[in-house]
Amino acid sequence: MAGRAAVPEVIWARPERTGRGPKPAYSRANIAAAAVRLADAEGLDAVSMRRVAAELGCGTMSLYNYVSRKEDLYELMMDAVSGEHELWEPSGDWRSDMRRVAHQTRALMHRHPWLPRLMSPVYGFSPNVLRYLEHCLACLDPFDAPYGTKMELIAMLNGVVTTYVANELATAERTRSLPWSQEQEAAARIAYLGRRLASGAYPRLAASFAEDAGPIDLEAVFTRMLERVLDGFA
Incomplete structure (x- = not known):
């Protein structure tokens, strides 16, 4: 019998970490920075869960504890580089x-x-x-x-x-x-x-x-x- 359909989920709706358990070894910012470095150096096609995990020095399955799918990884990357926009006081023009x-x-x-x-x-x-x-x-x-x-x-x-x-x-x-x-x-x-x-x-x-x-x-x-x-x- 077919399994239950996946429920759409936005990564930003999930807490980065729960209140229980040890402090995570990596943050979303760490993961995004590693993926961005990889994409800048080798292109977007080089970005995979395995390559990002290697960049961080952890196992691929460990990375899934932080990012459940590649689309979430892309979203972290987009957010990271969007943070480079300079936000100034509007000039009125x-x-x-x-x-x-x-x-x-x-x-x-x-x-x-x-x-x-x-x-x-x-x-x-x-x-x-x-x-x-x-x-x-x-x-x-x-x-x-x-x-x-x-x-x-x-x-x-x-x-x-x-x-x-x-x-x-x-x-x-x-x-x-x-x-x-x-x-x-x-x-x-x-x-x-x-x-x-x-x-x-x-x-x-x-x-x-x-x-x-x-x-x-x-x-x-x-x-x-x-x-x-x-x-x-x-």
Whole structure:
């Protein structure tokens, strides 16, 4: 006969330790820090209960006494890095503050390249994430809109930043795997594109590239992207 269905459980709803028994050898902070170190060094796929236990110097089964499943481990990691967000006194200029939030999130994702893969509402209610969301809403106090609209703004900004950074990281990873330099790769692709545009088969694309033939300023592109999202809500 099939066993009883598992009951959904949130790790933050459980006490870190009970009042009885010896003091635990590890804390959630210890475990999260070990998992984050592992992911930073080797990528998210390297994070397993066995590897984290080894990083801590304990047995895998011992780790299950603290974290019952890998999803809880991911949630601890998300909370740990969310604690790196700087929470400042809102300036009163909601656009300026949300720009600052977006730039900080981008920097955080570059420090922890595995982070875009875990960006999900599933991990959106840990203590540090809640503090971050409350801070964002405080920054949006001068923005005259319902809280639902403000939450949509925060979610859209996070989504756009996550997608942008994921593309940056993927491009950088691909470049590292090439047997030649990034400049050589770019030159070969530009030469090919030039030949195709010169064929006359793509007049609009040719006009587009002729209009702005200089190198792409990725920082300027990121800034314009943020402004267009904020413009949409303003």
